[in-house]
Amino acid sequence: MVKNLGDNSKSVVIVGAGIAGIQAALDLGDMGIKVHLVEKQPCIGGRMAQLDKTFPTLDCSICILAPKLSECYRHPNITLHTLSEVQKVEGSVGNFTVNVLKHARYVKEDVCTNCGDCGSICPVRGITNFFDANLATQAAAQIAFPAAVPAVYRIDPSKCLYLNYEICGLCYQNCGADAIDFSQKDSVLSLDNVGALIVATGLDLAEDIHTLNIYGYQKYDNVVTAMELERLICASGPQAGHLSRLTDGKHPKKIAFLQCIDSRSQKGQMYCSSVCCMYTTKEAMIAYEHDNELESYVFYIDMRAGGKGFQKFLHRGAEEYNIKYLKSKISHIEVDESDNPIITYEDYETSEIKQLTVDLVVLATCIIPSLGINKLADVLGIDLDHYDFVKTHPFLPVETSVEGIYTCGCAREPMDIPRSVAEASGAAARAAEVIKGG
Amino acid sequence: MEDVLPKKTVLKDVKIFKDLEEEIIKTNKCCACGACVAYCSSQMFDVIKMEGYTPQFISDANVDNCKECGLCYYICPQTEPLMKFINEDYRIRDEMGFIQDIIAAKTTDEKIKEMGQDGGLVTTLLMYLFDKNKIDAAIVSEYDEKLQPIPKIIYNKEDLLKSSGTRYSISSNILPLTELYNIAEEIVEKQHQIYDINQIRMAFVGTPCQCRAVRKMQLLNISPAHVIKYVFGLFCMENFDYDKLFELVKKETNEDPTNIAKMNIKKNFFIINKENKVYEVELKKFDDAVRNHCHDCDEFTGRFADISFGGSGAVQQNSMVIIRTEKGEELIRDVTIAGYIDKFTPKKSTITDWKVSKIDLLRRMTNNKIKKA
Numbered sequence A: 001m002v003k004n005l006g007d008n009s010k011s012v013v014i015v016g017a018g019i020a021g022i023q024a025a026l027d028l029g030d031m032g033i034k035v036h037l038v039e040k041q042p043c044i045g046g047r048m049a050q051l052d053k054t055f056p057t058l059d060c061s062i063c064i065l066a067p068k069l070s071e072c073y074r075h076p077n078i079t080l081h082t083l084s085e086v087q088k089v090e091g092s093v094g095n096f097t098v099n100v101l102k103h104a105r106y107v108k109e110d111v112c113t114n115c116g117d118c119g120s121i122c123p124v125r126g127i128t129n130f131f132d133a134n135l136a137t138q139a140a141a142q143i144a145f146p147a148a149v150p151a152v153y154r155i156d157p158s159k160c161l162y163l164n165y166e167i168c169g170l171c172y173q174n175c176g177a178d179a180i181d182f183s184q185k186d187s188v189l190s191l192d193n194v195g196a197l198i199v200a201t202g203l204d205l206a207e208d209i210h211t212l213n214i215y216g217y218q219k220y221d222n223v224v225t226a227m228e229l230e231r232l233i234c235a236s237g238p239q240a241g242h243l244s245r246l247t248d249g250k251h252p253k254k255i256a257f258l259q260c261i262d263s264r265s266q267k268g269q270m271y272c273s274s275v276c277c278m279y280t281t282k283e284a285m286i287a288y289e290h291d292n293e294l295e296s297y298v299f300y301i302d303m304r305a306g307g308k309g310f311q312k313f314l315h316r317g318a319e320e321y322n323i324k325y326l327k328s329k330i331s332h333i334e335v336d337e338s339d340n341p342i343i344t345y346e347d348y349e350t351s352e353i354k355q356l357t358v359d360l361v362v363l364a365t366c367i368i369p370s371l372g373i374n375k376l377a378d379v380l381g382i383d384l385d386h387y388d389f390v391k392t393h394p395f396l397p398v399e400t401s402v403e404g405i406y407t408c409g410c411a412r413e414p415m416d417i418p419r420s421v422a423e424a425s426g427a428a429a430r431a432a433e434v435i436k437g438g
Numbered sequence B: 001m002e003d004v005l006p007k008k009t010v011l012k013d014v015k016i017f018k019d020l021e022e023e024i025i026k027t028n029k030c031c032a033c034g035a036c037v038a039y040c041s042s043q044m045f046d047v048i049k050m051e052g053y054t055p056q057f058i059s060d061a062n063v064d065n066c067k068e069c070g071l072c073y074y075i076c077p078q079t080e081p082l083m084k085f086i087n088e089d090y091r092i093r094d095e096m097g098f099i100q101d102i103i104a105a106k107t108t109d110e111k112i113k114e115m116g117q118d119g120g121l122v123t124t125l126l127m128y129l130f131d132k133n134k135i136d137a138a139i140v141s142e143y144d145e146k147l148q149p150i151p152k153i154i155y156n157k158e159d160l161l162k163s164s165g166t167r168y169s170i171s172s173n174i175l176p177l178t179e180l181y182n183i184a185e186e187i188v189e190k191q192h193q194i195y196d197i198n199q200i201r202m203a204f205v206g207t208p209c210q211c212r213a214v215r216k217m218q219l220l221n222i223s224p225a226h227v228i229k230y231v232f233g234l235f236c237m238e239n240f241d242y243d244k245l246f247e248l249v250k251k252e253t254n255e256d257p258t259n260i261a262k263m264n265i266k267k268n269f270f271i272i273n274k275e276n277k278v279y280e281v282e283l284k285k286f287d288d289a290v291r292n293h294c295h296d297c298d299e300f301t302g303r304f305a306d307i308s309f310g311g312s313g314a315v316q317q318n319s320m321v322i323i324r325t326e327k328g329e330e331l332i333r334d335v336t337i338a339g340y341i342d343k344f345t346p347k348k349s350t351i352t353d354w355k356v357s358k359i360d361l362l363r364r365m366t367n368n369k370i371k372k373a
Helices: A019-030 A046-050 A061-074 A117-121 A161-165 A170-174 A226-233 A276-290 A310-320 A373-380 A417-436 B017-025 B035-042 B060-065 B071-075 B083-089 B110-115 B121-131 B175-190 B208-219 B242-253 B283-289 B326-337 B351-372
Strands: A011-015 A034-038 A078-081 A084-092 A095-102 A187-199 A203-205 A223-225 A254-261 A295-300 A323-335 A341-347 A352-357 A360-365 A367-369 A405-407 B048-051 B054-057 B101-107 B137-143 B149-154 B202-206 B228-234 B260-266 B268-273 B278-281 B307-310 B319-323 B341-343
Touching: A011 A019, A011 A095, A011 A417, A019 A034, A019 A046, A019 A061, A019 A078, A019 A417, A034 A084, A034 A095, A046 A061, A046 A226, A061 A078, A084 A187, A084 A373, A117 A170, A187 A373, A187 A417, A223 A226, A226 A276, A226 A360, A254 A276, A254 A341, A276 A295, A276 A310, A276 A323, A276 A360, A310 A323, A341 A360, A405 A417, B017 B035, B017 B054, B017 B071, B035 B048, B035 B071, B035 B175, B035 B208, B054 B060, B071 B208, B083 B208, B101 B110, B101 B121, B101 B326, B101 B351, B110 B121, B121 B137, B121 B202, B121 B228, B121 B307, B121 B319, B121 B326, B121 B341, B137 B175, B149 B175, B202 B208, B208 B228, B242 B268, B242 B278, B242 B283, B268 B283, B278 B283, B307 B326, B319 B326, B319 B351, B326 B341
Parallel strands: A011 A034, A011 A187, A034 A078, A187 A405, A223 A360, A254 A295, A254 A360, A295 A323, B137 B202, B202 B228, B228 B307
Antiparallel strands: A084 A095, A095 A187, A203 A367, A323 A341, A341 A352, B048 B054, B101 B319, B101 B341, B137 B149, B260 B268, B268 B278, B307 B319
16 A cells, blocks of 8 residues: 555655656555656656666666556656756755646647557657667657556657748547547646755766767667667567668677777767766676677776676676677777778787777767756756756765755766666665655 | 548647648649658558659648648648758858859869769768768669669668769659668668667768758758768759750651660760760750759759859869858768878869859859749
8 A cells, every 4th residue: 555645645746757767656655645757758767678688687677667657657755747847946855846837748648548640640750769879760759668667658859840930730630549649739837835855857868969980889880889789689679689780791700899989088078977887898798698609808098897796797707708808998990891890909918019800899979968967957956067957965965065955876976777776776865855754 | 431530739830741742743843852742651551652743732631641740741842831941051142142263174084074963062072971981871862774763772882883973854852762661671781789779870862842842851950861860962053854954856867765775965965875975966956855843943953052063164084063061061071081082182273262153153153044934
């Protein structure tokens, strides 16, 4: 039986419905506290939903996330606001008023049956899907992935022919459930009596702000980012789990993983992205499981494995999965006539300049704060650090500069999933103190 | 029998295929590009088809299948509604359209020199795109044995040469896209890298009106034109009706289409038969074979293409090339560096004067076409 503190009790607004926001919402909901979970994307799950496997256990990411997604959706104390942004916040700890801008979905959430008839008749094609790292396309009537929560289509207002030119209307005609509603408008929802907020806006990646052209990214199709590899290798991804090169469809036999792309660099971000050493080994392991002839080369500066079971995980990689770790510094990347990337690097063991030709290069790009964080920080009045992560005190890691506003996960600094979950519970506990009186 | 229910719709006053028939097809303004049929059939609505060069309802029984979405009307190159949007997108302010650069050039490939028209540029550019794996297919037209142009999708550069040279009667170049999703499966099977059939990359070659239709479809991002990545326009003074053209050719030269090797318009109409006999006939004599829609057309140089090509204005063995978009400029730069084409350098005047004079010439020709209308 789920507890409920009663309708008059204060609620908590959580911004961002990735794994951190979801965990905080579930913790609070289970304590009987009303939660408004605000997400700018049409579905919840965030970055973790995009991943193929998680380290160091190699569990299927969506398999461990999906139960939490649907629990969030069904939870009597959690209200989901997708396609929404926090627009204005007034008041102070224990009594905030939060205005949430809800973008129109043009599909009635409570009516849509997720049958897909709108998407299949929609004549608009070739719209890239952010969920598949823009490697797959969809129609203007779209859903990010079949198991998305909420399991409801949406109509992309920038591409829809009816909304732009008042023609077409085929989805409306084809929808057996009468769920399409073009009369929907963007609306502002005012939430009173909000006791606390949690900022869990998560991360974006270096490729979202930099071209990374010295590594040949966007210039050569056989140079992909780690997030793109996650989608390419994922069974529900654009290649249905058959990892192959984008230029010629061949299965790569030699993959180079380049570490510290844009991180720990004066040209990019000066901090360590924290998770790349581990996820790179994970990706190399999954790729090896797809093809036992695979050789992987990890070009690293320092190997950072400061977590439970992490060091053992690296040893397993070297011993069982044919991964070679090369302490080195990358100079640049070119391609030969068959589009095979050629990596020029300095080998730190021998101080020699060497070259290695591989089939595919994977860039471990740096985690950066979510691109919308500046705007949100202005709205909330919270301080950000030099890199735009939410500023926190070393001994009060989930507290922001404003009392009653907490933070967790990658909004605060780059971190892995177990730590995000732990911090989310921490932030939830601090928010609960405000509501219940600590 | 199911009861026919009134169609559920959100649209008010949308024009549909019936209006297209009344306003464009029955008034002979249709340019037979095939956009309406390609769109509708690729959606599998089972409503219209191409009968010869005329789009029409498959049968009276199919009229009710029309979803009344209106897209066929809006993407038609001859209708008004979307013109203001594409004119803005392609920066069209006068009869010449936006000109990023104008050059003359010829192919460096010996085989294309032999087969192609003028400088053989379109064929060369397509060859480059295939060579560098920048496209998976191209839509071109080929002659059948009776010199009737057949629109066709080709998948490799080996088939390219068959399509080089100019066509003088119309070819419904957008029509083959109808089969996109069947074609796509073939390509996916052949080359594994395409995991999403919506990500096939095609180049399109067509007349100005056909390019206009493609741009309208691309403005809306609609299937099946969303796969077209490069649009190559051809200079087009007018286009002939196939039957009428060869009736007149027969009258003037007594040659059957099956015995004609090549045709070319350079002020007069040149017809070369398979025994290499050359006939020169005044162009005026073919006026009756010109398709009606060409009389109202104000486009000569293909304003909506990435790059448009033609013989007019270039010295012998060269093509005139108008570059209109950044994508076009990048492509021309790449093929030049790769040595696929030779750019023409004027000897008697400065390059700027030469460019100005060529634009003037093409502007005069465009205005002549408009005046003629």
